[in-house]
Amino acid sequence: MSLPPEKASELKQLIHQQLSKMDVHGRIREILAETIREELAPDQQQLSTEDLIKALRRRGIIDDVMKELNFVTDSVDQELPSSPKQPVCFTDRQSTLLKKTNIDPTRRYLYLQVLGGKAFLEHLQEPEPLPGQVCSTFTLCLHFRNQRFRSKPVPCACEPDFRDGFLLEVHRESLGDGTRMADSTTMLSISDPVHMVLIKTDIFGETTLVASYFLEWRSVLGSENGVTSLTVELMGVGTESKVSVGILNIKLEMYPPLNQTLSQEVVNTQLALERQKTAEKERLFLVYAKQWWREYLQIRPSHNSRLVKIFAQDENGINRPVCSYIKPLRAGRLLDTPRQAARFVNVLGYERAPVIGGGGKQEQWCTLLAFLCRNKGDCEDHANLLCSLLLGYGLEAFVCVGTKAKGIPHAWVMTCGTDGTVTFWESLTGHRYIHKPVNPDESPVAEQPKPLYPYRTIGCVFNHQMFLGNCQPSDSVEICVFDLNDESKWKPMSEEAIKSVCAPGATTSLPPFPPLCASTIDASVTSNEIEIQLRLLVSEHRKDLGLTTVWEDQLSYLLSPALASYEFERTTSISAGNEEFQDAIRRAVPDGHTFKGFPIHFVYRNARRAFATCLRSPFCEEIICCRGDQVRLAVRVRVFTYPESACAVWIMFACKYRSVL
Numbered sequence: 235m236s237l238p239p240e241k242a243s244e245l246k247q248l249i250h251q252q253l254s255k256m257d258v259h260g261r262i263r264e265i266l267a268e269t270i271r272e273e274l275a276p277d278q279q280q281l282s283t284e285d286l287i288k289a290l291r292r293r294g295i296i297d298d299v300m301k302e303l304n305f306v307t308d309s310v311d312q313e314l315p316s317s318p319k320q321p322v323c324f325t326d327r328q329s330t331l332l333k334k335t336n337i338d339p340t341r342r343y344l345y346l347q348v349l350g351g352k353a354f355l356e357h358l359q360e361p362e363p364l365p366g367q368v369c370s371t372f373t374l375c376l377h378f379r380n381q382r383f384r385s386k387p388v389p390c391a392c393e394p395d396f397r398d399g400f401l402l403e404v405h406r407e408s409l410g411d412g413t414r415m416a417d418s419t420t421m422l423s424i425s426d427p428v429h430m431v432l433i434k435t436d437i438f439g440e441t442t443l444v445a446s447y448f449l450e451w452r453s454v455l456g457s458e459n460g461v462t463s464l465t466v467e468l469m470g471v472g473t474e475s476k477v478s479v480g481i482l483n484i485k486l487e488m489y490p491p492l493n494q495t496l497s498q499e500v501v502n503t504q505l506a507l508e509r510q511k512t513a514e515k516e517r518l519f520l521v522y523a524k525q526w527w528r529e530y531l532q533i534r535p536s537h538n539s540r541l542v543k544i545f546a547q548d549e550n551g552i553n554r555p556v557c558s559y560i561k562p563l564r565a566g567r568l569l570d571t572p573r574q575a576a577r578f579v580n581v582l583g584y585e586r587a588p589v590i591g592g593g594g595k596q597e598q599w600c601t602l603l604a605f606l607c608r609n610k611g612d613c614e615d616h617a618n619l620l621c622s623l624l625l626g627y628g629l630e631a632f633v634c635v636g637t638k639a640k641g642i643p644h645a646w647v648m649t650c651g652t653d654g655t656v657t658f659w660e661s662l663t664g665h666r667y668i669h670k671p672v673n674p675d676e677s678p679v680a681e682q683p684k685p686l687y688p689y690r691t692i693g694c695v696f697n698h699q700m701f702l703g704n705c706q707p708s709d710s711v712e713i714c715v716f717d718l719n720d721e722s723k724w725k726p727m728s729e730e731a732i733k734s735v736c737a738p739g740a741t742t743s744l745p746p747f748p749p750l751c752a753s754t755i756d757a758s759v760t761s762n763e764i765e766i767q768l769r770l771l772v773s774e775h776r777k778d779l780g781l782t783t784v785w786e787d788q789l790s791y792l793l794s795p796a797l798a799s800y801e802f803e804r805t806t807s808i809s810a811g812n813e814e815f816q817d818a819i820r821r822a823v824p825d826g827h828t829f830k831g832f833p834i835h836f837v838y839r840n841a842r843r844a845f846a847t848c849l850r851s852p853f854c855e856e857i858i859c860c861r862g863d864q865v866r867l868a869v870r871v872r873v874f875t876y877p878e879s880a881c882a883v884w885i886m887f888a889c890k891y892r893s894v895l
Contacts (some may be wrong), residue, residue: 541693583610
């Protein structure tokens with residue numbers, strides 16, 4: 235049986251992955267060394283291949299490999315037109331069997347194939363990775379009409395070997411498209427683009443946003459047979475938004491095939507009309523925003539220095555109204571409470587937008603898909619997501635733009651209760667603060683509420699429907715009154731004007747909001763893996779200090795309730811379960827012994843990086859490097875998973891030893 239070159243290459247890669255997973259290469263090296271030592275005669279210069287195969291078979295290596303490998307083929311009754319046949323692939327016994335895709339013949343689908351990339355010049359000098367070698371990878375993430383997809387990771391290269399197909403449902407009953415099969419004219423009115431985000435993951439698991447692109451797919455409606463091929467040039471992000479980072483070859487195909495295609499002229503005319511309509515709406519909003527700003531400055535000249543943010547640049551360098559970054563977002567069954575939503579946003583990584591050279595902070599408000607796929611972002615990204623989730627829970631939520639200590643610009647979230655209670659939510663930490671304004675006219679000897687929040691000034695608040703500029707004499711948060719209906723304190727923008735450019739479907743330039751995805755991380759497996767790695771790192775560290783290491787599994791297990799209690803407290807602000815934990819520890823530590831414990835929290839799963847951070851704490855180092863009589867060490871890791879594969883990692887190191895005076 236002969237295979238085409240690309241299939242043969244794919245098959246070789248799968249075999250290499252499986253052999254690396256089983257550490258077959260290492261076992262072969264051991265047997266080779268043993269065979270040479272035991273069986274090679276002094277006068278014999280080398281072993282033949284047959285001798286080595288016999289040795290491998292005798293020790294059961296070949297049988298083990300054949301047992302681990304299963305050839306699985308997945309037959310599909312109805313393949314997509316011109317789609318490649320399902321490849322033969324290897325799976326290990328624990329993996330799930332390949333699933334068939336259920337295709338509804340009464341629905342319209344767009345089959346999007348990514349057929350390789352080229353001109354990723356930043357990786358021109360990158361050597362081709364050896365089989366089994368860890369290397370940086372590219373991953374392509376897609377969103378289309380409430381559907382999300384992710385490509386297989388491919389090694390970073392000048393010509394990355396993307397070979398993926400995505401079946402996108404164009405006609406969706408859940409989005410109000412009706413039950414009839416959509417024809418070409420109906421689909422031409424569906425203006426949702428395919429949002430494509432390219433992510434780079436380095437060898438340490440750190441992610442970087444490479445490109446964000448909105449694909450206009452409707453050109454396929456005017457193509458012969460409903461099939462078209464495109465060359466998509468991806469531009470960089472932020473300061474590099476005008477620089478090309480690479481090219482993707484894409485093929486689009488409608489399924490079932492269109493009975494009647496539109497003329498390319500009709501398609502082009504529709505797209506031109508949409509662009510014209512969008513441009514006119516954006517122009518009118520800009521004219522209104524300028525007029526609003528002039529009126530705002532006339533109230534008080536000092537308003538010019540306040541942080542009143544009407545527009546913000548996204549990752550592609552496009553200025554968009556800040557209200558367009560917010561939309562009520564429902565998390566389905568992935569998150570149960572607003573506080574759990576705040577915890578989820580908190581465990582997403584924090585990273586300021588990269589800037590080349592000095593000159594202060596680079597502004598970049600990411601679209602939601604780019605933020606979620608990268609799994610980290612700036613404070614504005616966190617605040618926008620938290621505000622959207624809180625709106626989804628039915629709260630009256632706003633994003634606040636102002637400053638923290640030392641005048642550092644910052645964004646956080648505010649909710650207004652029906653009883654007038656104003657609550658600040660810090661999206662980077664998950665902390666909540668009740669705002670009680672200080673009365674500046676009160677007598678100096680009168681007791682005033684002491685603010686616990688870190689915010690100093692506030693310039694504006696906004697959500698998906700409202701934008702209000704702070705026009706009180708002082709922009710200090712302490713004395714600010716949050717009566718948003720009082721136009722003498724908060725100058726509002728016209729809700730109709732905001733709706734004209736920020737309401738869903740108002741303009742074709744608005745990026746659609748993606749749904750949240752469930753976590754793909756197995757919490758138990760990941761917890762065990764990190765714990766094993768930490769045990770090895772601790773043992774090696776103590777060995778270097780000339781100390782032996784004795785682990786006590788029971789003591790490690792007793793630390794679990796404490797870690798669960800810490801995460802519960804972070805999510806609910808309620809402390810529970812400490813009494814049982816303390817009682818169990820007292821019973822486990824004999825009289826005359828001392829117990830020490832050190833809990834620490836991370837939002838990444840890199841054990842070596844976490845261990846290095848722990849050693850910087852003198853308390854933790856004291857436990858890890860503990861000397862004494864009958865020293866027993868314990869470590870417990872508990873990973874708590876959240877949507878988008880975000881996770882909170884709790885680690886607790888502990889030791890007990892006999893106190894010697």
